[in-house]
Amino acid sequence: MASNSAHQLAITTHRSSAMLAKVYGHPNVEALAMSLPSAATCLDVGAGASPLGVDVATLRPDIEWHNVDYSYFAPAILDEVSQNAPSNVRHIPGDATQPILPRNEYDAVFSYWLLQHLSAHDDMPARAVAANVYQSARSDASIQIGPATQGIRSIRTLMSDLPAASFSKAQAVDEQSFVDAVVTATRLEPLPRMIVDAADHVATPLFGTSRFIVKQDDKAHIVHMNTGEYVPVKSLAGALSVASLVLGITAEMAKQAVSNAFDR
Numbered sequence: 001m002a003s004n005s006a007h008q009l010a011i012t013t014h015r016s017s018a019m020l021a022k023v024y025g026h027p028n029v030e031a032l033a034m035s036l037p038s039a040a041t042c043l044d045v046g047a048g049a050s051p052l053g054v055d056v057a058t059l060r061p062d063i064e065w066h067n068v069d070y071s072y073f074a075p076a077i078l079d080e081v082s083q084n085a086p087s088n089v090r091h092i093p094g095d096a097t098q099p100i101l102p103r104n105e106y107d108a109v110f111s112y113w114l115l116q117h118l119s120a121h122d123d124m125p126a127r128a129v130a131a132n133v134y135q136s137a138r139s140d141a142s143i144q145i146g147p148a149t150q151g152i153r154s155i156r157t158l159m160s161d162l163p164a165a166s167f168s169k170a171q172a173v174d175e176q177s178f179v180d181a182v183v184t185a186t187r188l189e190p191l192p193r194m195i196v197d198a199a200d201h202v203a204t205p206l207f208g209t210s211r212f213i214v215k216q217d218d219k220a221h222i223v224h225m226n227t228g229e230y231v232p233v234k235s236l237a238g239a240l241s242v243a244s245l246v247l248g249i250t251a252e253m254a255k256q257a258v259s260n261a262f263d264r
């Protein structure tokens with residue numbers, strides 16, 4: 001296995017605010033925004049390039065919204081996500097497995113498709129993030145972490161808009177049981193976990209950035225293997241990048257299968 005850590009490898013995605021509002025249990029972004037308490041302080045851990053925080057904070061000037069993501073250490077990604085951000089949104093570069101979050105601060109915590117990457121190889125990074133979320137949330141905070149992937153083996157279902165699970169700091173017996181509940185609900189089943197682990201170890205090093213798929217003019221673009229420019233996925237150059245990625249993931253999974261067989 002490559003020496004890069006899970007947080008350096010996870011793809012930086014940009015799920016839409018409408019889609020994220022739904023997985024957090026609301027019909028639309030407006031409803032999510034209106035559900036937040038007055039002057040709430042909100043956190044999105046592993047927010048990536050999602051516009052959710054910007055859209056919600058624009059609708060609710062009374063709240064503070066913190067997007068925390070490791071990939072914001074890359075200036076190009078931080079620039080991209082900060083565009084159009086109102087003054088009540090902060091984009092904070094950080095590794096959420098480390099104690100970087102303030103204690104007892106947040107009234108609402110959101111996270112989507114972060115923990116699956118951090119428990120793909122072993123549970124420790126995901127457990128560290130869950131513990132930091134527990135400590136950073138107020139006792140009555142609403143905490144939504146997703147997708148809830150426990151028991152889901154179908155790749156097609158995993159690619160759909162699966163709901164997040166709700167967690168309560170007040171109802172958890174202690175931090176340990178909160179962490180257990182979060183990691184159990186979000187850990188992938190063995191086959192999808194192997195695919196995500198292999199994809200993470202191949203894709204970001206291959207493209208030289210975790211932001212290797214972006215949306216431009218409403219179309220998916222991927223980094224071109226030679227030029228480093230974004231090209232439409234539906235083009236010859238884009239298809240070559242996709243093919244290299246698929247080949248790389250397949251080779252990585254075969255390597256892991258052989259190494260597991262020899263370890264037995």
Ligand SMILES: C[S@@+](CC[C@H](N)C(=O)[O-])C[C@H]1O[C@@H](n2cnc3c(N)ncnc32)[C@H](O)[C@@H]1O
Pocket residue numbers: 006007008010011012013014015045046047048049050068069070071072094095096097111112113114117118210
């Ligand atoms: C798959 S993306 C999800 C982005 C967004 N939540 C969405 O649903 O589109 C996962 C994000 O988690 C970030 N990430 C991974 N490990 C992290 C860590 N330890 N601390 C902070 N961010 C992390 C990655 O940089 C990436 O942007």
